[in-house]
Amino acid sequence: MNVLNFIESFFTNSAHWRGYDGIPQRVWEHIQYSVAALSIAAAVGLPIGLVTGHTGRGGNALAFVSAAARALPTFGLLVLMFVWLGLGVLPVMVPLVVLAIPPILITTYEAVRTVDPSPVDAARGMGMSEGKILLQVEVPAALQLILSGLRSAAIQIVSTATIAAYVSLGGVGRYIVDGLYQRNYEKVVGGATLTAVLALLVLVVFWAVGRGAVSPGVRRRRAA
Template sequence: MNVLDFARAFFADGAHWHGYDGIPTRVLEHIGYSLEALALAALIALPVGLVTGHLGRGGNVLALIATAARALPSFGLLVLMFIWLGLGTLPVMIPLVVLAVPPILVTTYEAIRAVEPSPVDAARGMGMTEPRILLQVEIPVALPLILSGLRTAAIQIVSTATIAAYVSFGGLGRYIIDGLYQKNYEKVVGGATLVAGLALATLVVFWAVARIAVSPGVRRSD
C-alpha cells in the first residue's frame, strides 16, 4: 500500500469518526492546545514587541532572545518539563509557547519599526500621546506584518502540538504515536494528513482575519 491508500483506508473506517479516539474529538483537542499556546505566546510577545518597537530600543536583545528560544528543541524541553513538573497541561504548554514567542516578538518589533515616520511625526505634532500614537497610528499600519508573525507562530504550534501525545495527552499526535507503536501505518498517515490539513486551515483563517482586520488602504499599499 502507498501513502494515498493508507490515508483512504484511515478516513474510510467509520470507527475513526466516533468516540474518544474519533477524528472530531482529536481535532478539537489539538485546536484547544494550539489556541491556548498561541494565546499565551501572544500575551507575552505582543506587548513587548509593540513597546520596544515604538521606543526603538532593545532590538538586539530581542534578536538574542529569539535566537536562543529557537535553538531549544521542543521535544527535549517537553521531556524535561514532564520530568520536572509531572503530568498536566503546563509541561505541554511551555515548549509550545517557547516555540511561538520568537516569531511574534521579532515580527511585531520589526513591523512597528517599519512604519513610516511621517504619520507618527504628524500625530505627535497634533498633540497625541505616545500610547495613542502606538494604538491609533502605528498598529493599524503594522497590522499585516503583526498578523504574519502570529500566523507563523500558529502554524508552528499546530505542527508541533503532536508532541503532546508523548506525555499521554490527546490531539492528533495520538494517531501518530499510537500508530507507530502499533505499527498501524493507516493511523500514522491519517494523523499526519490531519495535521497538515489543520495547518492549511490555519493559513486560511489568518487570510480571512487579515481581509477583515486590515484596512483596505493599508492592504493596497503592501
C-alpha cells in the first residue's frame, strides 16, 4: 500500500473515530498539550523580549540563552525529565517550553528594536511613560513580527508534542508510537498526517489573528 492508501484506510475506519483512542480525543489531548506549552513559553518569552527590546539592553545575553536552548535535544530532555520527575504532563511541558521560548524571545526583541524611532521619540517628547510607550506605541507597530515568533513557536510545539506518547501520555503521537510498536503503518501514517494538519491549522489561526489584530498600515509597511 502507498501512503495515500494508508491515509484513506486510517480516516475511513470508523473505529478510529470512537472511544478513548479515537481521533477527536487524541486531537483534543494534543491541542491541550500544545496550548499549555505555548502559554507558558509566551508568559516567559514575551515580557523579557518586550522589555529588553524597549531598553536595548541584554541582546547578546538573549542570543546566547536562545542558542543554548536550541542546542538542547528535545527528546533527550524529555527522557531526563521523565527519569527525574516520573510520569505526568510536566516532563513533556519542560522540553516543549524550552523549544518554544527562543523564537518568541528573539523575534519579540528584534520586533521592538526595529520599530521606527520617530513615533517613539514623539511619544517620549509628549511626556508618556516608558511603559505606555512600549505598550501603546511599540507593541502595535511590532505586533506583526511578534505574532510571527509566536507562530513559529506554535508550529514547533504542535509538531513536537508527539513526544508525549513516549512517556505514556496521549495526543496524536499515540498513533505513531503504537503503530510502530504494532507494525501498523496505517496508524503511523495517520498520526503523521494529523500532526501535519494541526500544524497547517496553526498557520491558518495565526493568519486570521494577524489580519484582525495588526493594523492595515503596519501590514503594508512591513510588506514594503
